Amino acid sequence: MKMILCTFFLIVSMKAHAEPTGLFLSESLIGFSGALSSTASNVSQQTVFSSETGLGYVLWGAVYLGGAFSYQAHSESVTDSTGRATQHMRTNQYYGPSLGWINDAFVIAGTYYAFAEEKDNVTPISGAGYADSRTGSGFGVLASYRFSLGWFQLGPTVIYRSIGFTNCRNPITGATSSCSPQIDRSELLPYLTLFLNLQ
Secondary structure: OHHHHHHHHHHHHHHHHOOOOEEEEEEEEEEEEEEEEEEOOEEEEEEEEEEEEEEEEEEOOOEEEEEEEEEEEEEEEEEEOOOOEEEEEEEEEEEEEEEEEEOOOEEEEEEEEEEEEEEEEEEEOOOOOEEEEEEEEEEEEEEEEOEEEOOEEEEEEEEEEEEEEEEEEOOOOOOEEEEEEEEEEEEEEEEEEEEEEOO
């Protein structure tokens, strides 16, 4: 029995410290809800869901080459000083190629989001609602640590993103033109990430 247990832990240890190879799939998730007060006259209730899916191949046991798709949903209810409320439902989608470094525990990767889109559906309590949208590009940096749990790995991840939206859609006419000024978004978010080696 002792020999069986020793053999089992030796196999798990070797697997956890083996050089990564082949195809890797990762899924990073976070969700939170809370009340935010930006100014004395503007209080909002915000719910956020954010995810990033990565799929790539590990070359030479250290170089990660692949792509990433990021999706975010923001539901925000804003109440001004007069008590008037406005509901925002904003979705963001970014995707592009990724390049990084990986070992038995750490992952560091950069992504160029060649396409970035933001849609905002605005619904005031009184009056007609409207839909706003914009597109652009940007980059992201991911840093993660993985714990081996048998056939999969799990660990904390931090992702920084910087997106610049250059094309804006007029919610009234529907025409698309250059954003003036350009709309920039940046964020630093923590995630819990699941890794699967599909080799």
